[in-house]
Amino acid sequence: MRVNIDFHWVYWGIAxxxxxxxxxxxxxxxxxxxxxxxxIASFDVTGEIARLEQISARESGDTLLxxxxxxxxxxxxxxxxxxxxxxxxxxxxKTFWTIGVFSDIGDNVYSLNDRxxxxxxxxxxxxxxxxxxxxxxxxxxxxxxxxxVSSLAQSGVVVFRALVENxxxxxxxxxxxxxxxxxMG
Amino acid sequence: MRRLVTILMFLxxxxxxxxxxxxxxxxxxxxxxxxxxxxxxTWLVSGATRVNPYVRAHFALTGELPxxxxxxxxxxxxxxxxGDTLSGECTYRIDSPQIATRWWSLTVYDANGQLIETPARxxxxxxxxxxxxxxxxxxxxxxxxxxxxxxxxxxxxxxxxVTLRLYNAEAELGDNISTAPLPTIKRLECV
Numbered sequence: 001m002r003v004n005i006d007f008h009w010v011y012w013g014i015a016x017x018x019x020x021x022x023x024x025x026x027x028x029x030x031x032x033x034x035x036x037x038x039x040i041a042s043f044d045v046t047g048e049i050a051r052l053e054q055i056s057a058r059e060s061g062d063t064l065l066x067x068x069x070x071x072x073x074x075x076x077x078x079x080x081x082x083x084x085x086x087x088x089x090x091x092x093x094k095t096f097w098t099i100g101v102f103s104d105i106g107d108n109v110y111s112l113n114d115r116x117x118x119x120x121x122x123x124x125x126x127x128x129x130x131x132x133x134x135x136x137x138x139x140x141x142x143x144x145x146x147x148x149v150s151s152l153a154q155s156g157v158v159v160f161r162a163l164v165e166n167x168x169x170x171x172x173x174x175x176x177x178x179x180x181x182x183x184m185g
Numbered sequence: 186m187r188r189l190v191t192i193l194m195f196l197x198x199x200x201x202x203x204x205x206x207x208x209x210x211x212x213x214x215x216x217x218x219x220x221x222x223x224x225x226x227t228w229l230v231s232g233a234t235r236v237n238p239y240v241r242a243h244f245a246l247t248g249e250l251p252x253x254x255x256x257x258x259x260x261x262x263x264x265x266x267x268g269d270t271l272s273g274e275c276t277y278r279i280d281s282p283q284i285a286t287r288w289w290s291l292t293v294y295d296a297n298g299q300l301i302e303t304p305a306r307x308x309x310x311x312x313x314x315x316x317x318x319x320x321x322x323x324x325x326x327x328x329x330x331x332x333x334x335x336x337x338x339x340x341x342x343x344x345x346x347v348t349l350r351l352y353n354a355e356a357e358l359g360d361n362i363s364t365a366p367l368p369t370i371k372r373l374e375c376v
Contacts, residue, residue: 012191012194012195015195015199016195016198016199016202017199017202018199019195019196019199019200019202019203020198020199020200020201020202020203020206021203022199022203023199023200023202023203023204023207024202024203024204024206024207024210026203027203027204027207027208027211027242028207028210028211028238028239028242029238029242031211031241031242031245031246032241032242032245034245035245035246035248036244036245039248065248065249065250066247066248066249066298067247067248067249067292067294067298067346067348069290069292069309069348069350070292070300070308070309071290071292071309071311096287096288096352096353098252098256100250100252102250105241105245106241106244106245106250107236107241108230108250108251108252108253111252111253111256113256113353115353157250159250161252163288163352165311165313165314166313166314
C-alpha cells in the first residue's frame with residue numbers, strides 16, 4: 001500500500017505550530033513587562049522615587065498588589081538605583097512583618113521578616129548589583145548595623161507588610177509603618 | 186485566492202493555539218509550579234534567581250507581588266470541594282482542622298479581587314480572631330445572610346474567590362502542601 005503525503009499541508013502544519021510557539025513565548029515573556037512594570041510605574045500618586053506611600057487593603061482593584069489582605073497593613077516606596085543607593089529606615093510593630101524588594105517585573109530579589117531580623121527597627125542600604133559589581137557606597141552615611149543588600153534589580157518597589165491582629169490596631173500599625181523612611185543615599 | 190485563505194487559516198490557528206496554550210499555562214490547569222489540593226490552588230514562588238517565567242507571568246496577570254513560599258503560601262479557591270463554582274448567593278461551610286502555621290487568614294473577594302463591602306464590614310477571619318473547637322479546629326460560614334459563629338458576608342456578590350494565606354507554615358505542612366489536610370468547602374444552600 002502506498003501512502004501519498006501532501007507535503008503542502010505538512011509544511012503549513014509545522015508553520016502553525018512554530019507560530020503558536022512564538023505567540024506562546026511572547027505572551028509568557030512579555031506579560032510581566034507589559035503589566036507589572038506598567039503598574040509599578042503608575043503605582044504611586046506623587047510619582048516620586050523613594051517616597052514612602054501607604055495603601056489600604058480596601059482600595060485594591062486592577063492595580064499592583066491586588067487581592068490585598070485586610071489583615072495586613074501595606075506601605076511601599078519605588079526605587080531607582082541607577083545613580084545612588086536607597087537608604088531604608090524601616091519601623092515595624094511587634095508582630096509578624098516582612099519587607100520585600102521587587103524588581104520592575106515582579107521578582108522578589110530580597111525579603112526579610114521579623115523572625116529573621118530579630119528586631120523591629122532596622123536600616124537597609126540597597127545597592128545596585130545588577131551589573132555584577134556592587135555600587136559604590138562612597139559618601140553614603142550608613143551605620144554599623146545597616147544591612148547592606150546588593151539588588152539584582154536596578155529599579156522596582158520595596159513593599160512593607162505588617163500584620164494587623166485586630167481591626168482596633170489598624171491605625172497604630174499604620175502609624176508605625178508611616179515612621180519608616182526611604183531616601184536616596 | 187486559495188493561498189490567501191491558507192495563510193489566513195495559518196495565522197488564526199497559530200495565534201489562537203499560542204494564546205490558548207499560554208493562557209492555560211499562566212492562569213489555567215497546565216501551569217508548572219502550580220499545586221492543587223482539593224479546591225485550593227497555589228503557585229510555588231522562589232527567589233529572584235530561580236523565578237520560573239510562567240510563575241512571573243501568572244503574578245503579572247493577577248497583579249500580585251508575592252512573597253516567597255518559604256514565607257507565605259497563598260491558596261485560592263474559586264470552586265467548592267465538589268468542584269462547583271463559588272457564588273456569593275450561596276451559603277458555604279468551611280471546615281478546617283488546626284493549621285500548622287504561625288499565622289493564617291481566610292479572606293473572601295469578589296470576582297475582581299475586591300473585598301466585598303457589606304454593613305458588617307467583615308472580610309476575613311484569621312488565626313487570632315476565629316472561634317475554635319477544643320482541638321483547634323474551626324468552621325467558617327460564607328453567606329449573604331447572617332449566620333451563627335464565624336460568618337463572612339458575601340453580599341450576593343456573584344462569583345467569589347476565597348484566599349487562604351499561611352504565614353511561616355511549619356515544615357510538616359509546607360513540605361506537603363499538595364497533600365496536607367486543608368479546609369474543605371461545602372455548599373449548603375443557594376438563594
